[in-house]
Amino acid sequence: xELFFGSFLTxxxxxxxxxLFLGTLIEGPVFMISGGFLLRTGQLDFFPAYIALVSGxxxxxxxxxxxxxxxxxxxxxxxxxxxxxxxxxIEKIEHRFKKYQDHILFISKITxxxxxxxxxxxxxxxxxxxxRRYLFINFAGGLIWVIFLMSVGYFFGDIYSKISGPMSIxxxxxxxxxxxxxxxxxxxxLLKKEI
Numbered sequence: 001x002e003l004f005f006g007s008f009l010t011x012x013x014x015x016x017x018x019x020l021f022l023g024t025l026i027e028g029p030v031f032m033i034s035g036g037f038l039l040r041t042g043q044l045d046f047f048p049a050y051i052a053l054v055s056g057x058x059x060x061x062x063x064x065x066x067x068x069x070x071x072x073x074x075x076x077x078x079x080x081x082x083x084x085x086x087x088x089x090i091e092k093i094e095h096r097f098k099k100y101q102d103h104i105l106f107i108s109k110i111t112x113x114x115x116x117x118x119x120x121x122x123x124x125x126x127x128x129x130x131x132r133r134y135l136f137i138n139f140a141g142g143l144i145w146v147i148f149l150m151s152v153g154y155f156f157g158d159i160y161s162k163i164s165g166p167m168s169i170x171x172x173x174x175x176x177x178x179x180x181x182x183x184x185x186x187x188x189x190l191l192k193k194e195i
Contacts, residue, residue, distance in 0.1 A: 016044065017052040024056025025063075031056070032146055033179055036153025041161065053146045054139075061109075061121055061138040068125025089119045097123055102137060105129075109141025110148070 016038075023031035032053050038044045077087060097104055101124070108120040124134055156175055163171050 017048045020044075020049060020052040021056040024053050025060050028053075028057050028060060029149055030176075030180055032149035033153035033156070034176075036150035036155075037157040037160070037175075038153075039150065040154045040157025050146060050150065053150070054142050057142045057146060058135075058139055061142070062135070064118055064121035065125040065129075065131070065134055068122035069128065070125075094123055094127065097127060101127075101129055102133070105134065105137040106141050109138055110145050 020031055020035055023034075035044060035049045035053050039046055039049055097120075104120060105124060108117055121138075160171055160175075
């Protein structure tokens, strides 16, 4: 058992940037904040962590564009409510999207989409926004967004470094739970607001 645990820790240490990349594909903001936290506590180096987080975020954006491009309407009508994309949300975004697409994409990227990030990215694909333009805008916004969330994590890492003993574990668990719940609550609140 001790050998397995030692091997697992070695694998985890050697794969930490890959794990950051893969985690960002699924739950970007949580991994971005965690990346900043781990950077402050000395577990990560800035440039590899930043590249892994930006890359994961960028690949996720491409995925959602193609979800929209290849038949998002039937998919969102059937499954969208499970991930917060309803026909009403798509209609709201689509209405404003054509005129202000560059602004909408950039602002959506640096604000978590005001609760509509997935819908915005999907609508971009649905409306067949120029792919190069989409990539450029999302990449530029992603550079800013990742730095911002890493800074938040870094700040919490700084607080953590001043706490000692068992309270440090309690702090980390409470911080992770608080971040996840806060992001979910903000997202739900913003989804209920009118655009």
